Amino acid sequence: MATNAPKKDVVIVGLGWTGSILAMELCEEGLEVLALERGDDRDTVPDFKYPEVADELKYGVRYGFMQKPRNSTLTVRRTLEETALPYRMLGSFLPGDGVGGAGIHWNGHNWRPMVEELRLRSYVEESFGADIIPEDMTIQDWGVDYDELEPYFDRFEKVAGIAGQAGNINGKIVEGGNPFEAPRSGDFPMPPLPQTVDAMMFADAARKMGYHPFPRPAANASQAYTNPYGMQLGPCNFCGFCERFGCLNYSKSSPQTCVLAALKRKSNFSYKVNSEVLKVELAPDGKTATGVTYVTAEGEEVFQPADLVILAAYQLHNVHLMLLSGIGQPYDPATGEGVTGKNYAYQMNGGTSLFFKDIEFNPFVGAGSNGMVIDDFAINQIDFGKEGFIGGSYISSGTTNGQPIRSMRLPPGTPSWGTAWKQATKEWYGHSMSIGSHGSNMAYRDTYLDLDPTYKDRHGRPLMRMTFNWKPNDIRMTQFMKTKIEPIAESMSPDIMQSSYKSEGAMYDVRPYQTTHNVGGAIMGTDPKTSALNRYLQSWDVHNVFVMGATAFPQNLQYNPTGMVGGLAYWSANAIRKDYLPNPRPLV
Amino acid sequence: MSTRDHSTTRRGFLQSAAAGVAVSAMTHPAMAQKQPPVALEEYSPTYFTAEEWTFILAATARLIPSEGDGPGATETRVPVFIDLQLAGDFGNAADWYMEGPHVPDAPAQFGYQSPLTPAEVYRAGIAEFDEWCRQNHNAPFAELDAATQDAALTALQKGDIKLASTQGASFFGLLLQNTKEGYFADPLYGGNHGMAAWVHIGFPGARASYLEWVGIDKPYPLGPVSISGERA
Ligand SMILES: Cc1cc2nc3c(=O)[nH]c(=O)nc-3n(C[C@H](O)[C@H](O)[C@H](O)COP(=O)(O)OP(=O)(O)OC[C@H]3O[C@@H](n4cnc5c(N)ncnc54)[C@H](O)[C@@H]3O)c2cc1C
Numbered sequence: 001m002a003t004n005a006p007k008k009d010v011v012i013v014g015l016g017w018t019g020s021i022l023a024m025e026l027c028e029e030g031l032e033v034l035a036l037e038r039g040d041d042r043d044t045v046p047d048f049k050y051p052e053v054a055d056e057l058k059y060g061v062r063y064g065f066m067q068k069p070r071n072s073t074l075t076v077r078r079t080l081e082e083t084a085l086p087y088r089m090l091g092s093f094l095p096g097d098g099v100g101g102a103g104i105h106w107n108g109h110n111w112r113p114m115v116e117e118l119r120l121r122s123y124v125e126e127s128f129g130a131d132i133i134p135e136d137m138t139i140q141d142w143g144v145d146y147d148e149l150e151p152y153f154d155r156f157e158k159v160a161g162i163a164g165q166a167g168n169i170n171g172k173i174v175e176g177g178n179p180f181e182a183p184r185s186g187d188f189p190m191p192p193l194p195q196t197v198d199a200m201m202f203a204d205a206a207r208k209m210g211y212h213p214f215p216r217p218a219a220n221a222s223q224a225y226t227n228p229y230g231m232q233l234g235p236c237n238f239c240g241f242c243e244r245f246g247c248l249n250y251s252k253s254s255p256q257t258c259v260l261a262a263l264k265r266k267s268n269f270s271y272k273v274n275s276e277v278l279k280v281e282l283a284p285d286g287k288t289a290t291g292v293t294y295v296t297a298e299g300e301e302v303f304q305p306a307d308l309v310i311l312a313a314y315q316l317h318n319v320h321l322m323l324l325s326g327i328g329q330p331y332d333p334a335t336g337e338g339v340t341g342k343n344y345a346y347q348m349n350g351g352t353s354l355f356f357k358d359i360e361f362n363p364f365v366g367a368g369s370n371g372m373v374i375d376d377f378a379i380n381q382i383d384f385g386k387e388g389f390i391g392g393s394y395i396s397s398g399t400t401n402g403q404p405i406r407s408m409r410l411p412p413g414t415p416s417w418g419t420a421w422k423q424a425t426k427e428w429y430g431h432s433m434s435i436g437s438h439g440s441n442m443a444y445r446d447t448y449l450d451l452d453p454t455y456k457d458r459h460g461r462p463l464m465r466m467t468f469n470w471k472p473n474d475i476r477m478t479q480f481m482k483t484k485i486e487p488i489a490e491s492m493s494p495d496i497m498q499s500s501y502k503s504e505g506a507m508y509d510v511r512p513y514q515t516t517h518n519v520g521g522a523i524m525g526t527d528p529k530t531s532a533l534n535r536y537l538q539s540w541d542v543h544n545v546f547v548m549g550a551t552a553f554p555q556n557l558q559y560n561p562t563g564m565v566g567g568l569a570y571w572s573a574n575a576i577r578k579d580y581l582p583n584p585r586p587l588v
Numbered sequence: 589m590s591t592r593d594h595s596t597t598r599r600g601f602l603q604s605a606a607a608g609v610a611v612s613a614m615t616h617p618a619m620a621q622k623q624p625p626v627a628l629e630e631y632s633p634t635y636f637t638a639e640e641w642t643f644i645l646a647a648t649a650r651l652i653p654s655e656g657d658g659p660g661a662t663e664t665r666v667p668v669f670i671d672l673q674l675a676g677d678f679g680n681a682a683d684w685y686m687e688g689p690h691v692p693d694a695p696a697q698f699g700y701q702s703p704l705t706p707a708e709v710y711r712a713g714i715a716e717f718d719e720w721c722r723q724n725h726n727a728p729f730a731e732l733d734a735a736t737q738d739a740a741l742t743a744l745q746k747g748d749i750k751l752a753s754t755q756g757a758s759f760f761g762l763l764l765q766n767t768k769e770g771y772f773a774d775p776l777y778g779g780n781h782g783m784a785a786w787v788h789i790g791f792p793g794a795r796a797s798y799l800e801w802v803g804i805d806k807p808y809p810l811g812p813v814s815i816s817g818e819r820a
């Protein structure tokens with residue numbers, strides 16, 4: 001039996017990036033806000049402090065900061081015919097756990113989407129004709145345009161403190177930035193980071209081929225910075241322990257460095273850790289939520305009543321909670337009907353490694369978002385009709401770390417053990433670089449999320465089941481990128497080169513890390529028959545539930561998601577503040 | 589005032605108490621370094637039986653041999669690392685989802701699907717592989733000559749020797765991965781003794797501050813430091 005807690009105006013599920021932002025924005029309305037976080041409390045000191053955090057084994061290899069599958073996981077299958085099996089140990093993606101969420105251990109590549117990506121189906125139909133869209137591809141428009149979101153991207157970039165070089169300010173192309181990016185209303189809050197040897201070599205080679213290299217937009221501070229909440233960042237020292245680690249230097253943008261200390265000073269904010277939300281409780285008519293039920297570390301179940309429920313539990317957990325709580329009709333791949341679980345997508349990446357005997361790359365000199373990029377093969381630069389696929393990638397080179405257990409790049413053909421392996425580690429450590437493509441991934445009729453029929457979590461609830469596989473369209477896209485990257489790499493005359501791109505027939509493999517850019521499952525849109533959320537991230541069916549995160553993406557961008565996730569969080573927060581609170585109702 | 593569910597001071601205390609325990613346990617290898625550490629043959633393993641320990645000493649010495657440039661698994665005390673890892677959370681699959689039903693023969697792309705923990709995989713794998721060596725070469729692995737050992741490990745890696753007892757888990761895969769971890773991890777965990785593997789490749793360890801070195805393509809001048817403050 002659950003005990004009842006005193007009512008709050010707002011309950012927020014998860015205290016990562018989006019939970020912190022929504023808590024701050026809603027506290028500014030004077031509301032009583034409670035955030036429930038399933039994991040531990042975390043702060044720069046003591047959790048990320050030097051030297052303890054510079055521990056590759058504990059955090060990089062054993063995933064010290066991430067979700068423990070024993071506590072929370074899902075099952076995976078590639079096709080409707082397969083039986084899904086549990087994701088028993090982490091590999092392909094690494095969901096966060098604890099205060100700050102994945103926002104503590106991301107790399108901080110912070111992107112805005114392209115104008116065309118937000119109205120992808122319309123763009124494809126208008127430019128190339130509806131008939132180029134494969135029959136099973138279920139891409140949609142987002143229901144919100146870039147121009148409407150621009151002020152909110154700007155807001156997130158100022159709060160997070162992004163370092164970069166603008167390429168397009170109000171339509172005026174700026175030398176040194178990304179000429180293909182959507183227009184921004186102003187510069188980045190900070191100038192770009194300095195660049196490592198590999199990034200500069202790549203940029204030179206790309207420039208010589210007529211491409212347009214620019215510095216990667218970085219959530220790693222390039223100088224001292226104070227954000228609109230009064231939070232302070234210091235310049236990144238290229239510590240080489242960024243992705244998978246909390247920042248030891250107050251340099252990486254995270255809920256801790258950018259929001260939480262300011263939020264904790266607000267008297268109308270409170271939070272509880274080790275409090276896992278099990279379910280959103282609905283009123284008998286199913287049209288509103290009454291609050292959430294959570295379980296404490298001691299195993300006690302508590303019902304937390306609230307007028308407004310914000311799901312900010314990361315893409316996967318938002319969808320799982322919606323499925324378990326009966327929010328939105330579950331998606332059925334046989335009929336294409338239903339919305340909750342629909343259009344799960346991922347990220348299509350590839351890369352070429354280059355080995356240079358005589359160049360010292362010093363790979364331990366690395367920052368999460370270091371690197372130079374070209375967007376000459378972005379979504380808005382490709383003739384989909386001619387090339388035979390829908391999508392695009394950005395192409396980049398840079399060094400995040402030289403940690404030797406995980407980042408020991410050796411030439412093809414090197415034995416995996418023995419004296420030859422040992423010799424190769426000496427000869428080649430620090431003598432290679434890579435050029436990678438980071439690309440879009442479309443959604444399909446049979447890439448989706450539902451509840452697993454067999455496997456249960458520690459609370460006895462069904463695990464979520466992911467059905468996902470690589471599709472020919474996206475494989476053609478990544479093969480196209482290979483034909484663009486290899487000539488750049490060859491022009492740099494490496495001693496040895498090796499490419500790795502998915503090819504025809506590739507099946508999704510949960511073992512190697514790919515990205516934690518899981519998207520979709522409760523997508524936003526303009527029609528309640530084809531989307532779970534309206535354009536303000538409000539559930540069509542349960543109007544006092546708003547769902548944050550990449551959950552809302554109808555298909556994946558070619559970019560890392562968090563710039564979009566942060567922008568959408570501010571866009572939704574604004575709609576709640578200006579429009580919903582004065583008159584709670586379906587906003588569309 | 590924001591409310592926190594547990595008092596900050598209490599949490600602070602618990603954390604520092606936990607850290608205290610961890611630090612004294614963890615600095616042990618570093619302190620031991622001042623007095624030479626106990627020889628691997630005399631080390632009393634936490635997880636392994638004596639017979640298993642003999643196997644681990646022999647197998648890791650082939651995976652990262654002492655011959656050639658740079659230290660081997662033996663000099664860097666990789667076996668100690670593996671023993672301690674198997675005795676702890678990793679060995680017990682403490683973080684992994686281990687509920688059934690298990691489908692050990694699922695395609696490899698589904699990831700780990702064995703019902704066994706890593707510690708159990710080692711126990712089963714060593715016994716069965718040693719038995720294979722006895723049947724085919726009349727002696728356990730540790731007593732074979734180096735060339736025969738290498739051939740047996742290669743056959744195991746390639747799947748020419750199939751171990752039924754590990755129920756779908758790759759014993760060789762775990763052993764090789766853990767051997768490399770022990771070679772390159774911070775010495776806190778018992779391997780990478782004297783940071784010799786970091787010196788071998790030129791990794792500065794836990795220095796974690798390089799702003800003045802960004803974009804410079806010359807050899808980095810400083811040797812490694814470890815989390816407990818060792819220098820080499
Ligand atoms: C290794 C790694 C590298 C990344 N690099 C990049 C990058 O370079 N660029 C980029 O754009 N993105 C990157 N990301 C993704 C980025 O971290 C996420 O997009 C971002 O953190 C999402 O914010 P969120 O608020 O949706 O989720 P999170 O920030 O993950 O927060 C969700 C929180 O909810 C909690 N929670 C979950 N379920 C429950 C429950 N039932 N009850 C209570 N609490 C719950 C979780 O514990 C977590 O703290 C990376 C992610 C990882 C893991």
Ligand code: SF4
Pocket residue numbers: 219220221236237238239240241242243245246247248249250251252253366367368
């Ligand atoms: S690389 Fe920079 S931003 Fe990243 S953790 Fe290190 S100091 Fe922080």
